[in-house]
Amino acid sequence: MATNIPLTGVFRVTCEFKKKGNWACGWHTGIDMACDNDKIYSSCDGEVTRTGWDDSYGNFIVVKNDTDGKYHWFCHLSKINVSKGQRVSRTSVIGIMGSTGNSTGKHLHFEIRNESNKYADNSNPAEYMGIPNKIGEYNSANYQIGNSNSNNSSTGEMKTLSRNTNLRSEPTTKASAVLYLANTTLYVLQEGVAQADGYTWDKVRIRVNGKEGYMINKNYK
Numbered sequence: 265m266a267t268n269i270p271l272t273g274v275f276r277v278t279c280e281f282k283k284k285g286n287w288a289c290g291w292h293t294g295i296d297m298a299c300d301n302d303k304i305y306s307s308c309d310g311e312v313t314r315t316g317w318d319d320s321y322g323n324f325i326v327v328k329n330d331t332d333g334k335y336h337w338f339c340h341l342s343k344i345n346v347s348k349g350q351r352v353s354r355t356s357v358i359g360i361m362g363s364t365g366n367s368t369g370k371h372l373h374f375e376i377r378n379e380s381n382k383y384a385d386n387s388n389p390a391e392y393m394g395i396p397n398k399i400g401e402y403n404s405a406n407y408q409i410g411n412s413n414s415n416n417s418s419t420g421e422m423k424t425l426s427r428n429t430n431l432r433s434e435p436t437t438k439a440s441a442v443l444y445l446a447n448t449t450l451y452v453l454q455e456g457v458a459q460a461d462g463y464t465w466d467k468v469r470i471r472v473n474g475k476e477g478y479m480i481n482k483n484y485k
């Protein structure tokens with residue numbers, strides 16, 4: 265299984281996306297992450313569109329995501345293993361973490377630029393990876409991408425939660441609940457599978473770890 269995270273194992277988020285501060289645009293356009301394992305994996309399947317040096321970003325690699333045409337930037341690298349035009353996948357080690365450019369310590373600055381590929385036109389990389397946009401320690405093993413197609417009798421429509429929401433182990437409010445943070449994405453496997461506690465329940469699957477459970481119909485947005 266793979267993840268949308270460019271690091272593997274235990275890693276730390278050391279600076280959040282869009283934190284206000286002393287950046288050229290006034291906010292942090294990516295997310296900073298550090299890890300004992302220095303290997304940097306591509307966070308998507310796609311094509312290397314650029315590699316090079318920038319006084320701020322240091323050694324950097326840009327990969328264009330096949331799926332949505334957005335640009336994934338991997339910065340401050342000590343080593344670049346790929347070259348322009350090369351095809352990469354989530355299992356490709358594309359570079360080695362470093363502290364080149366404007367950096368105070370070894371870390372990866374990972375940012376996702378929208379189709380414009382312009383500075384400060386970004387998507388939230390934490391949302392893409394399925395992790396909280398919050399300083400803390402995480403383990404990539406908890407954010408494996410579930411197979412969204414197996415066992416899926418419906419369209420597998422994906423929803424992005426806009427607030428903290430409980431997924432239930434059974435279709436009732438009395439069942440054990442797991443809190444999912446805002447920006448968690450999920451597939452609706454089947455709508456209206458049960459009636460309980462005065463609600464209609466849908467069966468859903470969390471994208472990042474493949475966990476299945478039940479949520480109150482139309483109440484998970």
Ligand SMILES: [Zn+2]
Pocket residue numbers: 279292294295296372373374
């Ligand atoms: Zn950064």
